[in-house]
Amino acid sequence: MASSLEYSLFGLENPLLDYYIAGGEEILAKYGLKANDAILAGDEHMGIYTEACSSYSAGGAAQNSMRAAQYVMPPNSTVFTGCVGNDKFAEMLRESNDKAGLRSEFSVDPDTPTGVCAVVLTKNGANRSLITNLGAANHYKLEHLQKPEVWAFVEKSRVIYVGGYHLTVCVDAILALAKHAAEKNKPFVLNLSAPFIPQFFKDQLDSVMPYADVVICNETEAAAFAESHGVESTDLKDIALAIAGYSKVNNARSRAVVITHGAESTNVAQDGKVTVYTPNRVPAEEVVDTNGAGDAFAGGFIAALAKGQGIDYAITLGHWLGQECIKVSGTTLAEPKKQY
Numbered sequence: 001m002a003s004s005l006e007y008s009l010f011g012l013e014n015p016l017l018d019y020y021i022a023g024g025e026e027i028l029a030k031y032g033l034k035a036n037d038a039i040l041a042g043d044e045h046m047g048i049y050t051e052a053c054s055s056y057s058a059g060g061a062a063q064n065s066m067r068a069a070q071y072v073m074p075p076n077s078t079v080f081t082g083c084v085g086n087d088k089f090a091e092m093l094r095e096s097n098d099k100a101g102l103r104s105e106f107s108v109d110p111d112t113p114t115g116v117c118a119v120v121l122t123k124n125g126a127n128r129s130l131i132t133n134l135g136a137a138n139h140y141k142l143e144h145l146q147k148p149e150v151w152a153f154v155e156k157s158r159v160i161y162v163g164g165y166h167l168t169v170c171v172d173a174i175l176a177l178a179k180h181a182a183e184k185n186k187p188f189v190l191n192l193s194a195p196f197i198p199q200f201f202k203d204q205l206d207s208v209m210p211y212a213d214v215v216i217c218n219e220t221e222a223a224a225f226a227e228s229h230g231v232e233s234t235d236l237k238d239i240a241l242a243i244a245g246y247s248k249v250n251n252a253r254s255r256a257v258v259i260t261h262g263a264e265s266t267n268v269a270q271d272g273k274v275t276v277y278t279p280n281r282v283p284a285e286e287v288v289d290t291n292g293a294g295d296a297f298a299g300g301f302i303a304a305l306a307k308g309q310g311i312d313y314a315i316t317l318g319h320w321l322g323q324e325c326i327k328v329s330g331t332t333l334a335e336p337k338k339q340y
């Protein structure tokens with residue numbers, strides 16, 4: 001019998017293959033990179049994709065979140081879209097999504113290679129610098145989302161999740177999902193993804209914000225949002241309240257703003273008040289690689305919403321998946337599955 005959660009979670013963003021580069025500090029210096037950042041590659045960074053690669057793994061922030069969500073959901077609960085090329089990297093992404101149980105509904109641009117993200121780890125995995133060459137991911141189009149066989153999954157979904165990184169790609173597709181969510185009173189969850197999104201894609205972000213029922217970000221993204229939106233305070237609670245207070249289309253749902261802060265407490269603003277949730281600390285000797293921790297958190301959060309759970313449970317499940325993610329290498333989670 002099909003589970004009632006079948007394809008209850010729909011996700012959109014950039015399907016990327018992560019390309020782990022050995023060489024840490026030296027590589028950061030060579031390409032003028034910050035130790036903890038996420039950027040789009042400029043011409044000056046292109047050489048990084050020819051540096052020695054220590055391993056590949058499926059990436060793309062929201063794609064990681066969707067795999068993490070599927071980890072704690074019944075089979076066939078999740079579906080993800082974005083654009084890939086017609087190449088080996090696309091096959092690798094499909095395989096890894098299949099293995100995780102995440103359904104891929106990709107559009108294919110045969111003329112452009114699948115997007116890649118160079119990951120440079122330093123400080124034993126405590127810091128990660130991400131340099132993305134979007135490739136085919138940059139060519140996602142509204143027309144693909146609107147194909148009847150793809151839109152059927154949108155209709156079926158209970159929760160819609162969009163990674164803010166996609167604001168650099170196809171705002172029309174994001175808005176189509178956002179408007180559907182508002183019309184059908186489904187939660188529309190938006191992740192701010194990286195400081196450069198509120199900084200340099202402010203107009204695109206502001207066009208989608210009124211539809212956001214849940215905004216997820218970390219402390220650096222919250223600070224960048226505050227700075228670009230004239231929020232005077234640097235206090236995360238004040239910023240969370242400010243974001244929660246922006247105008248909203250679907251007034252049947254009050255906005256929740258979730259600001260994570262690594263191993264520190266998560267602040268959640270909703271209905272004019274802030275609740276603080278403190279995650280369990282993973283002992284330093286168990287931390288392998290923090291890349292993807294925020295994605296796993298978001299995955300747990302949206303899975304809980306799709307299951308009809310409230311914010312308290314969603315945060316707890318998110319914290320748990322974030323902790324499990326940093327104990328293993330890459331953005332995948334331990335197999336055989338651990339139970340929450």
Ligand code: 26A
Nearest residue numbers: 014016039059060061117130132165292
């Ligand atoms: C548009 N950009 C810059 C990006 C990304 C991205 N995912 C989508 N779009 N830059 C980095 N990532 C992904 O973030 C994950 C870690 O949180 C990486 O692929 C990595 O898996």
